[in-house]
Amino acid sequence: MLEFLVCPLSKKPLRYEASTNELINEELGIAYAIIDGIPNMIPQAARTTHQNKKQEEMEQH
Template sequence: MRKEEKPKIDARLLELLACPLTKGPLVWDEEKSELYSRLAKLAYPVRDGIPVMLPSEARTVDPDAEPARSARSRRE
C-alpha cells in the first residue's frame, strides 16, 4: 500500500462488525480511518486495514463533532 492510500473497510465486513460495548452499529469514517460507534461515542482505529475493536484503544468522540455518515456505513 502506498503512503497516500488510506485503508479501506470492506462493506461486507462492516455489516458484521458491531461496537463491543453497545453491540450497536458502526459508521466508517474514511478520512480518519476509524469505525465510529454513535451509541458509545467512541471511534475505533483501523490500522493497516484491520479494525482494532478494543475499548482501551478507542478514542472518545465529542457528540457535536461526530463524523458525517459515509456511503460505506452500516444501516441503523
C-alpha cells in the same frame, strides 16, 4: 465485511468514517481505529469523539 462488525460495548452497528479511517459509535461517542486494514476493537484503545454532556454543562458554568 464492515457491515458485520458491531461495537463490543453496545453491540450496535458502527459507522465507517473514511476521512479518519475509523469505525464510529455515535451513541457512545467513541471511535475504533483501523490499522493496516484491521479494526482495533479493544474498548480501552478507542478514541473519544465528543465529550459527555454532563462534562460540557459543567465547563459552560
